[in-house]
Amino acid sequence: MQNLDPAALDCLAALADDGSFERAAQRLSITQSAVSQRLRALESQVGQLLVVRARPLRLTEPGKVLLRFARQLQAMRADVARELGERMQSQARLPIAVNADSLATWVLPALDGLVQQGLKDGFGLELIVDDQDFTHEWLRQGQVLGCVSTVPQALRGCRVEPLGVMRYIAVASPGFVARELGGDAAAGLHRGNFARVPFLVFNRKDDTQTQWVAQAFGVRAPRLEERFVPSSEAYVRAAALGWGIGVVPELQVRERLAQGELLCLRPDIGIEVALYWHQWKLGDDSGLPVRAARLDEVGAALARGAAMALDR
Missing domain, CATH: 1.10.10.10 (Winged helix-like DNA-binding domain superfamily/Winged helix DNA-binding domain)
Incomplete structure (x- = not known):
């Protein structure tokens, strides 16, 4: 060509x-x-x-x-x-895709130093948000140069690095537990009532709640009463306001749990979501892989931030 x-x-x-x-x-x-x-x-x-x-x-x-x-x-x-x-005459755009829960917890602190430094030399990071099971598609289509994903396999021409595990737990407000679960956070939700109790759902791609219920009660493909809140921060706030049960990253609600604003339901049950960083191997005219310094720096910063925030 x-x-x-x-x-x-x-x-x-x-x-x-x-x-x-x-x-x-x-x-x-x-x-x-x-x-x-x-x-x-x-x-x-x-x-x-x-x-x-x-x-x-x-x-x-x-x-x-x-x-x-x-x-x-x-x-x-x-x-x-x-x-x-x-x-550069205009900021060089470096788009990456991340999931909303990572963005709401550990991604911004991980990238802060790099972005602050980049303000001086025209580095324009663009964060594109999608469900962690779908960010990989943005990479496949060429819309982004890297992504945080649950997919462990690398696309051809990409490399992949494990980041760690984000643990999801079920939480609800004390008022919700008193009103809907008989005041018992540990045993108030059970096989007989989970289908009648409202669960918060991020969007129609989000199946974390059904995964949690299936694991907690041994039910295949449970049907839930859903209330959609399509923002990680607003989702946690809705749970604290008593809108329903939320299945959220433990990392995101530790402070609210410690302060008693939220209660953990069934602490023995958690959804472990392994996350991976994918990025394109950029090639020169010879077809040999070369490295793009900025993209490598983004990957390294995310790996450091994940090591500090996520489980291994």
Whole structure:
């Protein structure tokens, strides 16, 4: 394949990020016509349709392949500029996907030093949030360069590193326990009433609550009364307000448990979720793997933060 035009690849990445030719043009400070021309030239060069012109725009499978390459090229270009002491005209974007519970607990402290340092040299970290079972798909599609995921297997062209285990426990407010569970946090929830008691659920991808109930009571595919709260911080607050039973990272509620704002139900039951860091191995023209310094730094920072916060 002939050398691909970096400017055209930047257009493809901007279209993937912004979902329209207008916003992509604004991001790149060029006209919409220029974006269209560069995309058509790239499609002509590879002989395949890369973008479906719909609302919103979406990438074809060949487009996703080239998007991965575009992300990798941008990351390596930013590293070269950094090593040469140059500041990028616009912040170099480094997107990674993380799950909401990790973001609410250990990820921000882990990355803080790196981000504070990066404010001086044009480092633009972008955190994309999804369920821990689905962040891996963002990596596969080329939308991100790294992800925190529950998937242990590395994609071809990626490397993977275990981070640790996040333990989930069931909690409820003292008022909820008194009102709904007869005042007994340890035994008030049982096989006879769990289906009638409200459980908090993050979103429709979240099955942590059914996993916990299945483990606690030996029930396959339990059906629960669900109340959806799609924010990790708001989810814990809803549990403290007595909206229902929450199944949350123990790390996130230790202080509330110590202060008595939440009570642990069935302390003997916990869901162990193993987390892994995945990142692309970025390649040079020879096809040999090379390392992108910033991406490696992000991975190392996350590994250090996870070692301090998560179980092993």
